Amino acid sequence: MSEQIIANAEERMRKALDDLRRELATIRTGRATPALLDRVTVQAYGSQMPLNQVASISVPEPRSLLITAWDRSVVPAIEKAILKSDLGLTPNVDGTNIRLNIPPLTEERRKEMVKKVHKLVEDHKVAVRNVRRDANEELKRMQKAHEISEDDERRAVERTQKLTDKYIAEMDRVQTEKEQELLEV
Numbered sequence: 151m152s153e154q155i156i157a158n159a160e161e162r163m164r165k166a167l168d169d170l171r172r173e174l175a176t177i178r179t180g181r182a183t184p185a186l187l188d189r190v191t192v193q194a195y196g197s198q199m200p201l202n203q204v205a206s207i208s209v210p211e212p213r214s215l216l217i218t219a220w221d222r223s224v225v226p227a228i229e230k231a232i233l234k235s236d237l238g239l240t241p242n243v244d245g246t247n248i249r250l251n252i253p254p255l256t257e258e259r260r261k262e263m264v265k266k267v268h269k270l271v272e273d274h275k276v277a278v279r280n281v282r283r284d285a286n287e288e289l290k291r292m293q294k295a296h297e298i299s300e301d302d303e304r305r306a307v308e309r310t311q312k313l314t315d316k317y318i319a320e321m322d323r324v325q326t327e328k329e330q331e332l333l334e335v
Contacts, residue, residue, distance in 0.1 A: 152289060152298050152306040159285040159310055163278050163317040170274040170321060177263055178237060179331045182209045182252050192231045194224045201228065217248040255332070263332050271325040275318055282314040
């Protein structure tokens with residue numbers, strides 16, 4: 151019974167780590183990557199759609215992205231969506247193609263991005279700690295209902311803490327990598 155709670159907690163912690171990695175991939179560094187545009191949604195065909203569902207995104211050069219719309223009629227909507235996003239990039243339209251040149255980040259912008267990374271990582275660490283709290287509360291409830299012994303509860307709480315430490319350490323490692331990537335000139 152306690153094994154199921156720990157397995158569920160680990161699954162939720164893994165999802166928090168995966169989500170953190172996805173979110174960090176959308177933060178702009180000095181180099182081009184299609185993941186920068188993951189959060190951009192386009193008003194097309196009567197609804198909001200992710201950019202990658204209305205166009206293909208490629209990286210022809212290290213500092214530029216090439217967006218090729220599948221339908222010429224959505225090009226203005228893509229341009230508008232990119233301008234509205236918080237990426238700070240200006241699209242250059244050429245027929246069905248849109249080029250995004252990614253300028254090198256200024257020192258000030260790099261520091262802003264590092265702060266954003268810190269906040270994202272901290273939010274995800276809080277999520278992992280909340281998972282730990284939920285698991286520990288469930289284990290306490292089970293022990294009070296005499297579904298598991300005190301020793302089993304204590305061992306399960308220790309395992310939950312080890313899982314928490316493992317995922318928080320991994321988040322710290324991911325944060326360090328992203329900061330190095332941002333601060334590299």
